[in-house]
Amino acid sequence: MADTASFKPTACLAMADGTVFYGAGFGATGQTVAELCFNTAMTGYQEIMTDPSYAGQIVTFTFPHIGNTGVTPEDDETGNPVAAGMVVKWDPTLASNWRSTEELKDWLTRTGRIAIGGIDTRRLTREIRRQGAPHVALAHDPDGNFDVEALVASARAWAGLEGMDLAKEVTCAQSYRWNEMRWAWPDGYPKQTNPAHKVVAIDYGAKRNILRCLASAGCDVTVLPATATAEEVLAHNPDGVFLSNGPGDPAATGEYAVPMIKTILDTTELPVFGICLGHQMLALALGAKTIKMNHGHHGANHPVKEIQTGKVEITSMNHGFAVDAQTLPEGVVETHVSLFDGSNCGIRLDGRPVFSVQQHPEASPGPQDSFYLFERFAEAMAASNTVEA
Ligand SMILES: NC(=O)CC[C@H](N)C(=O)O
The missing domain is CATH 3.50.30.20 (Carbamoyl-phosphate synthase small subunit, N-terminal domain)
Known part of the structure; x- marks a missing residue:
């Protein structure tokens, strides 16, 4: 002893x-x-x-x-x-x-x-x-x-995370291109050499595996700092806009990010996909509210139900704030829900290729059940390009 x-x-x-x-x-x-x-x-x-x-x-x-x-x-x-x-x-x-x-x-x-x-x-x-x-x-x-x-x-x-914007501290200093894909045995991380879609990813504190999943879904990714304006985003002529995960209070980060997201939504028909903080800020841009949870969700085995199909995916989670589903305005549909506590885990804008989820579909660590969401984003970009052509 x-x-x-x-x-x-x-x-x-x-x-x-x-x-x-x-x-x-x-x-x-x-x-x-x-x-x-x-x-x-x-x-x-x-x-x-x-x-x-x-x-x-x-x-x-x-x-x-x-x-x-x-x-x-x-x-x-x-x-x-x-x-x-x-x-x-x-x-x-x-x-x-x-x-x-x-x-x-x-x-x-x-x-x-x-x-x-x-x-x-x-x-x-x-x-x-x-x-x-x-x-x-x-x-x-x-x-x-x-x-x-x-x-x-x-x-x-200590003042606490509520009201705190930390994205500014962890975002990239300058924009960069990303083409590394998901890990594949035995080569490690292969490169995407034949991308089909140009994506601008806003880095509020992005995890590398999210960028890899985008590349694996056929995207040529340009990453921009959190404070990028809508003009800067659109200057890259993207096929779709991705909103990343990130730290801190979505409402605080939303002070500069939400106006940018709103402009993209109001002035373009581009597909938009958000994960975690990106999900929360898309919801804010659409007029909903976010709330601080008691102790949040942090784990790698959280069951989430896609409401339309009834299918349950086992997911990675890491969030202390959540979208308040009661505040979703008309035209914004709740798509996913946590089976642990019923909290909101996904939304989409009715009739538009604009959607987001609270869970981490890139896993890392965790199960890969939700990878289909990256494919859905790629399909949305393929479909909107077809309409234009
Ligand atoms: N993983 C994330 O993007 C977290 C989002 C936000 N900071 C929260 O805690 O809810």
Whole structure:
């Protein structure tokens, strides 16, 4: 048995309500303040940590074996981890995978992300559900010196994600082209050499695998920064416009993104497809409202029903806000619904090739049931090109 009497914590997680968890720190030292969420996926901790949608959030992993596949640059959803920190049950498992190029611990240290192990993640998850996405301070000090009152005070002082636009911080600085497709054995990521559709993708914090799925569905993708105007989008003469996932409050990001989306909808007949934050902002542009959820959806096995077909897809989810289906105006149809809590998971504009979903059809990590949505977008672009011709 471990000698608990001599255990000296090297990390501390302090919640705004005064609850404190002690554990063993790893990764970077220092402290950070963020919203705490939990993710139930059994694989893909690297993709989760590098998903830009997690800016401003610390992720509790409910699956206990974290670290066992190490880290490889091939699995990054963007350059570096974006989530503010990591909470796990045990010390990270040593990497045991042929694709791994670095241990999880070393990667977190190198990229400046704080982690805490040795936490009763089941108890913590119940706390997150009870309190509803609590604000927390996470500190890692190898000497174990913590000013707990100051940590609690900084968690209390943090303004929270509501009203926060984080897309501006994680979007690309300049536009770029993308032609890499989905992973295919044994070649890794093949290139799309014969694209059929020109797509402008707005990067509110886009995951690479979304861009890969677009390329795999036959798209030649040009990625533009979050603040791109409708004129800048249309200057590329696209066949369709894609609105990406991203962090923060859709209403705050929508202050500049929604007018752009509205102009595209009002002045063109172009197909538009949105995922997650992109879905929420399309809904705002169509006149609906978004709401903050209690503890959100973060996992890789969330059942979503497509209302028209009754078909259920198992999906990847990562959101803390949702479209309020009660506020959808006439002409906007609810297409998908969460079977966990009935929250809205998809909309379409009646009679137009304009649609979006809350789930992550690119998975990464997670099941690929929803890939058909990329094909649907490609089909919509093919159909609208035929009409023009
Ligand atoms: N994955 C996302 O795009 C997340 C969207 C938004 N930031 C939310 O938390 O709901």
